[in-house]
Amino acid sequence: MSASVERRSAAPRHRLAPIVAGAAIASGIVVLSLVARPLLARTQAHDTVLERLQRLEDREQILDLFTAYGATLDRGDFAAFEALFAEDAEYGGGAGPLVHGRAAIRASLESIIARNPANLPKPDFHLYFNPTIEVTGDRATARSLGAYVVPDAGTKGARLAIFVTYEDVLVRRDGRWLFLRRAIHGGIPATIR
Amino acid sequence: MLRSIPLASRIGIAAAAACVLLAEGAPALARQPTEAEFRALQAQVRELEDREEIRALIIEYGHLLDTRDFVGFSKLFATNGEWIGGFGRAKGPKAILALMYQYMGKGPFDARNVKGFHLLTNFYIHLDGDRATARTKLVFMSRNKDNRPTPAMGGHYDDELIRENGQWKFLRRVVMMDIPFQDPREIKGEPPPAPVDGP
Numbered sequence: 461m462s463a464s465v466e467r468r469s470a471a472p473r474h475r476l477a478p479i480v481a482g483a484a485i486a487s488g489i490v491v492l493s494l495v496a497r498p499l500l501a502r503t504q505a506h507d508t509v510l511e512r513l514q515r516l517e518d519r520e521q522i523l524d525l526f527t528a529y530g531a532t533l534d535r536g537d538f539a540a541f542e543a544l545f546a547e548d549a550e551y552g553g554g555a556g557p558l559v560h561g562r563a564a565i566r567a568s569l570e571s572i573i574a575r576n577p578a579n580l581p582k583p584d585f586h587l588y589f590n591p592t593i594e595v596t597g598d599r600a601t602a603r604s605l606g607a608y609v610v611p612d613a614g615t616k617g618a619r620l621a622i623f624v625t626y627e628d629v630l631v632r633r634d635g636r637w638l639f640l641r642r643a644i645h646g647g648i649p650a651t652i653r
Numbered sequence: 654m655l656r657s658i659p660l661a662s663r664i665g666i667a668a669a670a671a672c673v674l675l676a677e678g679a680p681a682l683a684r685q686p687t688e689a690e691f692r693a694l695q696a697q698v699r700e701l702e703d704r705e706e707i708r709a710l711i712i713e714y715g716h717l718l719d720t721r722d723f724v725g726f727s728k729l730f731a732t733n734g735e736w737i738g739g740f741g742r743a744k745g746p747k748a749i750l751a752l753m754y755q756y757m758g759k760g761p762f763d764a765r766n767v768k769g770f771h772l773l774t775n776f777y778i779h780l781d782g783d784r785a786t787a788r789t790k791l792v793f794m795s796r797n798k799d800n801r802p803t804p805a806m807g808g809h810y811d812d813e814l815i816r817e818n819g820q821w822k823f824l825r826r827v828v829m830m831d832i833p834f835q836d837p838r839e840i841k842g843e844p845p846p847a848p849v850d851g852p
Contacts, residue, residue, distance in 0.1 A: 477660045477663065478663075480660075481660070481663045481664060481667055484664065484667050485667045485671075488667065488671045492671070499685065502685060502688075502691065503685070505691070505695075506685070506686075506691065509691075509694055509695055509698050512698050512702060513698050516698070516701050516702065516705065519705065589772050589773065589774060590712045590715060590716070590771075590772070590773050591712070592709045592712050592713065592716075603716065605770055605772065607772075607794075607802070619801070619803075620794065620801075620802045620803075620804075621801070621802075622802070623767075623770055623794055623802040645764055646720075646764045646767050647767065648767055648769075648770075648794070648796045648800070648801065648802040649796075649800045649801070650764075650765045650766065650767070650800075
């Protein structure tokens with residue numbers, strides 16, 4: 461008698477159990493998704509902020525590259541100068557053809573500075589101004605102005621001998637920003653070669 | 654098959670599954686700054702971007718003048734943007750374009766005969782949400798008779814800026830010449846400008 465009662469009452473429990481468990485799992489998933497969704501959205505927003513921060517840092521590193529371009533030439537450190545360019549970089553100014561490749565760019569600059577075609581007095585240094593930089597992932601484009609400061613024989617002071625516009629394409633290789641292309645044009649005087 | 658597993662075990666399995674799901678989400682939880690910290694970070698990044706965008710706007714102004722792109726130049730101004738300088742004053746991109754054509758002509762830019770460069774530096778920017786003020790030093794480098802770059806004038810810009818459709822624009826730009834001195838507002842019979850707090 462007691463056994464049959466037990467069996468009768470056990471049967472509905474067995475039928476209900478999967479429903480209860482199922483409901484528990486389902487509601488658990490709903491709760492989790494409710495918690496996870498804003499978290500996920502915030503993680504995405506967080507990643508976006510990190511990307512934006514990265515672009516700001518990239519811009520600073522590219523400004524350092526511009527500074528290094530002038531500084532390495534100013535101290536005649538052509539090994540360091542060469543290292544600012546990508547292996548497959550292009551470089552050129554005025555109406556002349558582009559120079560292809562890092563080694564050729566170095567050779568070209570060493571030769572120009574040694575020949576001193578504009579016959580400018582020493583000492584001298586580079587300045588850059590007005591940089592605008594557009595970063596897209598591992599690539600960037602930039603425009604800036606450059607000037608060359610030399611002694612002025614007339615006033616015994618300094619003067620700006622050359623004023624140019626730089627149009628650049630930059631690339632990030634192994635975590636470092638490098639010149640992939642530097643084109644120089646639109647200057648005073650008009651030709652810089 | 655489910656029936657062969659006792660209820661307690663089934664709940665245990667469900668709990669274990671929930672724990673696994675939570676554990677998957679836990680690194681994300683641990684990495685998350687608080688809502689307030691995150692908003693502060695977003696605002697800081699936005700401010701740095703705003704400063705960059707305003708500097709770029711001011712540099713673009715010089716570039717478009719130097720390359721005689723007056724249409725592009727006029728679009729740097731807000732719908733109600735005003736330019737006040739040596740040529741007088743104009744309000745709105747259309748009127749500003751007309752003023753530039755009147756004084757600078759419509760001739761194209763010749764890269765082999767550059768007239769000069771706006772050298773812009775010492776950007777002093779104050780942000781205030783979708784508004785900002787800025788003061789920037791200017792040296793205009795021009796080509797002298799010996800074909801050399803020479804500083805022809807020095808001055809500064811007093812700017813009021815506005816974010817219009819997500820882009821920073823000039824709401825009011827006053828071009829002040831300091832060397833040689835010329836205040837465009839004095840010429841137009843306005844009271845002398847109030848002293849500026851800052852550079």
